[in-house]
Amino acid sequence: MSETIVVSGGSGFIGSKIAAEALRRGYQVVSLDKSPSENAEIDTRICDIRDLDKVASNFPTGVAAVIHLAARTSVLESKLDPQVTFETNMVGTHNLLEMARRTGVGRFIFASSNAVVGQSAAEFIDESNLLAPMTPYGATKAAAEMLISGYQGSYGITGCALRLTNVYGLGMFKKDSIVPRIMRALLGGKPLEIYGDGKQWRDFIFASDVVDAFMLALESNFSGPLTIGAGRSYSVTEIVATVEAITAREIPVVWGPAREGEMRGVKVQISKALRAGFAPKVDLEDGLARVWHDFADAPRP
Numbered sequence: 001m002s003e004t005i006v007v008s009g010g011s012g013f014i015g016s017k018i019a020a021e022a023l024r025r026g027y028q029v030v031s032l033d034k035s036p037s038e039n040a041e042i043d044t045r046i047c048d049i050r051d052l053d054k055v056a057s058n059f060p061t062g063v064a065a066v067i068h069l070a071a072r073t074s075v076l077e078s079k080l081d082p083q084v085t086f087e088t089n090m091v092g093t094h095n096l097l098e099m100a101r102r103t104g105v106g107r108f109i110f111a112s113s114n115a116v117v118g119q120s121a122a123e124f125i126d127e128s129n130l131l132a133p134m135t136p137y138g139a140t141k142a143a144a145e146m147l148i149s150g151y152q153g154s155y156g157i158t159g160c161a162l163r164l165t166n167v168y169g170l171g172m173f174k175k176d177s178i179v180p181r182i183m184r185a186l187l188g189g190k191p192l193e194i195y196g197d198g199k200q201w202r203d204f205i206f207a208s209d210v211v212d213a214f215m216l217a218l219e220s221n222f223s224g225p226l227t228i229g230a231g232r233s234y235s236v237t238e239i240v241a242t243v244e245a246i247t248a249r250e251i252p253v254v255w256g257p258a259r260e261g262e263m264r265g266v267k268v269q270i271s272k273a274l275r276a277g278f279a280p281k282v283d284l285e286d287g288l289a290r291v292w293h294d295f296a297d298a299p300r301p
Ligand SMILES: NC(=O)c1ccc[n+]([C@@H]2O[C@H](COP(=O)([O-])OP(=O)(O)OC[C@H]3O[C@@H](n4cnc5c(N)ncnc54)[C@H](O)[C@@H]3O)[C@@H](O)[C@H]2O)c1
Pocket: 008, 009, 010, 011, 012, 013, 014, 015, 032, 033, 034, 035, 047, 048, 049, 050, 068, 069, 070, 071, 072, 073, 088, 092, 111, 112, 113, 114, 163, 164, 165, 166, 167, 168
């Protein structure tokens, strides 16, 4: 009989792709999300993960693993509204861990972030950096990792935290990160606002590579944190130049002040993930071209 897994946040940008891939691989997938899914094949149970009773009444029996992605995901919004970020990312994680403990789930895989380590003094961020988040969002992700560690130590649930860099990919129409903002600016929307000098550098990982990383985590017994990125960083101005070259169009740009709490640079070392079998396949030019076609070909109102 096929295994049942719970995906929290299965209606979201990354969760929808993970749920679809798990279904394709033969898992029974139950998604817990406060929003409906666009994929009718996914058994989506509308449920706010902040409410333990709701999580309990929607949690299926005989679950082999939980993949936990539901979260308040905006770093900048977490500074404006830390309370809701805390409740969703901390209480929500605790509620899912509790249901895992109460129902005997063996594996808990968590969508963490490189924001748990803050602005490291080291040139590269990897799993050896001390946890030193700079924002409420990063703090909730770091604290959630600690909760998972505690449940692993006390109740034998094997936990794994995938610390993702900037994820981009198909279906980013509702997102507000740099890649979709560039695409909207190209299609006649608001000009792209570049914060600060545009030299802040980031690692961008294509969503299908992230899905592969979650499947690897699901189908192995790896535990602890794993940095998941492309292993190469680009500045905002380099991203802009790359998209301009791909599309042969000029991106309208306005320059705004640097955002407080934004990490200056992210360069990650992914050697631990590579040793565990992770192999990112989509390079930046290819990935950005795919996202551009996704936006350009989408029906517009
Ligand atoms: N996208 C990235 O670049 C990135 C980078 C690092 C980490 N992550 C993490 O990966 C995960 C998925 O990110 P995403 O980009 O797919 O985000 P998303 O916002 O597209 O999806 C999040 C999903 O969680 C659901 N959700 C939010 N609050 C909820 C609640 N209280 N109860 C139930 N469901 C709730 C939303 O409805 C949504 O479907 C998040 O945990 C995020 O922090 C994402």
